[in-house]
Amino acid sequence: MLKKNVGPDIAETLGKIDSTDKMDELFKQSMDDTQLTRLKTIKNQKVQKRIADAIAVCRPATVFVNTGSSEDRQFIRNLALENKEEAPLAMENHTIHYDLAKEQGRIVDRTFYITDPHEEISTLANRMERDQALVDIETHMGGIMENKTMIVGFYMRGPVGAPASNPALEITSSAYVSHSAEILYRNAFHGFDREVEKLGHFFTNIHSEGQNRTEDLPNARVFMDRSYRTTYSFNCTYAGNTLLLKKGNHRFAVDKAVYENRGKELSEHMFITGIKGPQGRVTWCAGAAPSGCGKTTTAMAGDCFVGDDLAQMWIAGDGSVRSINPECGIFGILQDVNWEGDPQLMENLRKPGTEVIWTNVLVDENKKPHWVGNGEAAPEKGFNFQGEWHLGMTDSDGKTVPISHPNARCTLAATALDNYSPESENPDGVETRMITYSGRDSDTMPPVWVAKNDEHGVALGACIVSAATATELGVTGVRRAPWANAAFIPGALGDYMDAQFKFFSNPAIAPDKKPVMAGLNYFLTHEARGGDSKKLLGEKRDVKVWLSWLERYAHREVKRIETPIGHIPLYEDLKLLFMEVIGKEYPRELYVKQFSLHIDNIIKRLDFQIDAYSNETNIPDTLFKVLHAQKKELVLLKEKQGAVVSPETMAAD
CATH class of the missing domain: 3.90.228.20 (Phosphoenolpyruvate Carboxykinase; domain 3)
Incomplete structure (x- = not known):
C-alpha cells in the first residue's frame, strides 16, 4: 500500500524555507513587482511553498509567472527562440526543436521512483532510496538555473470541474517545455486555487534542461516521488523526460486510482x-x-x-x-503519417493556420520539415536530429541515416483537428x-x-x-x-x-x-x-x-x-x-x-503470459483462471479442427 508524506520531502529539505517571512523574502529577490503580484493572487500556502522550494533549490536569475494570457504565451514563444531551443520554419507559427542526438526517447535506465524502506514498486521499474535520491538531486539540481529564467505554470490535467482531473504545477527553465505545456494542457492560473481546494491535491513538477550537452547525459535523471507527488528532471531535452505534466504526472494519477479510488x-x-x-x-x-x-x-x-x-x-x-x-x-509520432492514412492531421501539418512544434525531423534549405513515411519526395540534403544530412548518408556502423528519427514528433492543439x-x-x-x-x-x-x-x-x-x-x-x-x-x-x-x-x-x-x-x-x-x-x-x-x-x-x-x-x-x-x-x-x-486462428501461436502467447505472471507477486487468481480456460478450449479445438481454424469452420460449429 502506498503511503503519502512518508520520509523527508526532498524539495522542502533542500529548500530550507521554514517560515512565511523567508518565503516572501525569496519571492521579492527572485521576481519583479509584476511577477510578484501575479504569484500573490495564488492564495494556497502549500502551492506557494512548493514554488518557493523550487526557487531555493534551483536559484534562477528571475522567475516568470505564466497566467496563460496571449501576451504570456507570446513571451514564452519568443524566449524559446531567443534561447535557441526552437527555430522558426517557413510556415507561420511553425517551429523546430531538436533533442540531443543521444536522447531521442524516454531515458528508461535513468528514470527512478524515489522509494522508502519496504515500499513495493513495479518489477518493471527502477527504484532509488530516498536518501540517495536526495543527494543526487542536491548535487545536480542545486543552482542549476543560475542565469536562467524559471517559468511557473498552473495547469489542469483534464477539463476544469471534472472529478478525475488533476491540478499540476509545471516549474521549468525550458521555454520549449513551457511552450509545449501551453499547447497540450489547460492553463488554469485564474482558477487554480479553487480546483486545488475542491480536489484536495495537486502535483508538482520541477525541471531544468541543464547545459544541454551530450556529456551531461550520463547524469540525466527523471525522479518521481510518489509520496509527495513531485517529479524532478535535469540534464534532459526530450519532452517525454521533461514535460513532466505528461507521463510523470500520469504515474501519480495511476497511484491515485489504484490506492485511493480502487474500483471507482x-x-x-x-x-x-x-x-x-x-x-x-x-x-x-x-x-x-x-x-x-x-x-x-x-x-x-x-x-x-x-x-x-x-x-x-x-x-x-x-x-x-x-x-x-x-x-x-497532440504530441504525436510523425513516422508514416501521410495523406493516405492521416489526412486530417496532414491538413494541419502542411497547410497554414495551425501552431505546430516539430521535433527531430529533417528541415530542408527552404525551412520545410520532412519525415520518414510522409509519402512525399525526400530532399537531397538538410539538417536533422543528428546534424547535417544528405541522401545516402550512413552512420559509423554503415547503416543508412533516415531523414527523421523514428520518434520524431509534432505538437499541436486538438482544436485544430477537423474531427475535434x-x-x-x-x-x-x-x-x-x-x-x-x-x-x-x-x-x-x-x-x-x-x-x-x-x-x-x-x-x-x-x-x-x-x-x-x-x-x-x-x-x-x-x-x-x-x-x-x-x-x-x-x-x-x-x-x-x-x-x-x-x-x-x-x-x-x-x-x-x-x-x-x-x-x-x-x-x-x-x-x-x-x-x-x-x-x-x-x-x-x-x-x-x-x-x-x-x-x-x-x-x-x-x-x-x-x-x-x-x-x-x-x-x-x-x-x-x-x-x-x-x-x-x-x-x-x-x-x-x-480471422483464422493460428492456435499454436496463440497457445505460445498464453504460456508466455502465464509463465511471466507466475513470477509476479499477488497476481489475482482470476487472471490465471481465464488464461488456463482459454488454453484448454484452444487445445480441444486444435484436436478437433487442426492447428489453423478458419472463421467459417468455427461459425459452422
Missing part, C-alpha cells in the same frame, strides 16, 4: 474517440496501445476526436463509465461503451475480437504484447506491455490488476452500459499468413471498419462467431461495413487469412 477510477494510456453509427449516433471508444503503436492513427480514425494518448475514467451516478482526456493537444469534439471539455466526460487493447502484433491475433465478459476483458489488457518502439531508449525485441501502461504503473502490478478487475466488475456499472472490451490488431503481415512480404495484411485505414464493427456490436446490431479467445465478426457484416465506411471491397480470402 482508472488512469489509462488510452486514446478517446467517437465512432458514428446508424442515424448519426456517436458511440465513444477508449483504446490502449503502447507508444508508437498507432494510438494517434486510431484516434484520428474516429469521427469525434477527444484524445490520442491518455484517459481518466470513472463510474458516474447513472451507471455509465465516463472518460476525459488529461490533455488538450467539443465534448473534450465536458467535465462530465464521454460515456464510454467500447474499450480496445492493442500492440504491434505481426503474427498472432486477428484484427478485432471481443472478450467474452469483463474478466476476459481485463485479461486481454493484461496480456498485450508488442514489438519495442523508438519511444524508449535501449529497449528491443517483442515484450509484454500490460495495458500498454506498464511503464507508468508505479506500484505492484498485482495491485493495478486488482484495481482493473474491481473496476469492470463493479456493480455500480449498469448492465446495459457495460463497455465492450476488445482486442485490436492491424499489424498482421502477409508473411505471417503464408505470404512473402512483411507488409501489412490490409491497410491502416481499415481500423475505421474494425471500430465501426465494435460500435454495432456494442448496440447488439451484428452477430458474432464464438471462439476460445472471444467473439469475432461474420464476413457478411464486415463486407458491408468496408464498403459503407471506407468504400472498399473486402475479399472473403482476406477475411479468412485475417
